[in-house]
Amino acid sequence: MLPALPSWMIAVPCCLLGWTTVSCTAPCTGSADICAFEKFKAALPATSAEAKAVISGYTDPVVRAAAVGLWTRLHREVSPDEGSALCGLLEAESQRGCLRRVTSPHLNR
Amino acid sequence: MLILWLLACATSPPRLATVPGCTAYAGDEDLLTACVIRSVLPLENPFLAMPACDTLPAPHRAECRGRWVNAESGFPSLTREVLLSACDGQPDCAFDALDARPAGTYADQVAACEALAGRYVDDCAGHAAQRLLEAHPTDAAIRAALQAPHADRLRMMLPTYMAVAGRTHCPDIGPTTAACDGEVAQEILRRNPNATQVQP
Incomplete structure (x- = not known):
């Protein structure tokens, strides 16, 4: 079983590849x-x-x-x-x- | 690759410069606008309020100024000129300011509507017509007002006004007098269905 990755580690490469199935915006900090x-x-x-x-x-x-x-x-x-x-x-x-x-x-x- | 990561995904949305107390909302234009508007509404002094509104991007700036004028028009110390100046040429804001500080005469008010209320000129003139009729004008004043530009709303309101005032006829307003009289009769019947006929 793979260890759970932080969401940014998934989102960043996906954003670079143009995949839109993940959120490419910065997480809300408000x-x-x-x-x-x-x-x-x-x-x-x-x-x-x-x-x-x-x-x-x-x-x-x-x-x-x-x-x-x-x-x-x-x-x-x-x-x-x-x-x-x-x-x-x-x-x-x-x-x-x-x-x-x-x-x-x-x-x- | 790392640099690309940082540039492409890891950057936050740009934060807008803003008034004190609104920095927490600076990441979103709608939130920031709501915050700045909330901060200017209690300010009676336009020299404090307008600079705060002007920190917002253009469409929101106009909204902020319009909301300030709407809120502050309740204070009689602020003149029509001050309110109009705060409107900065926005038609709806000017319409609101002209409504709050109408000119002394119907003709002057309609002229101001024409000059400042832009696409809302007929609505603005309509409010002027309503004020004119509420002041129980003489027939001569009604005739004069009907000669002025943008009199369509006044023409529309006149039969109802006559019926409410207990009159069965319109003043002599030229070729449309008979049509106006007919509408007064209809209005009287609508208001009092038991009346079978309106005496000429």
């Missing part, structure tokens, strides 16, 4: 929420309810704001009610701008 946000970006939730469930799990207000901002920017079709529910996950000072974005018809055309 906080748990920052690393979770990387995954969030890589596989965005399909519905606002799913997004809300995932984002509510973040405790870092910056990560929450980035996730809500990204998701609502990419899902302009979201209804004002669904958008408002996502904005409700943010700190009070951030909610006003978030609500404007999700409820203003001119920004969602």
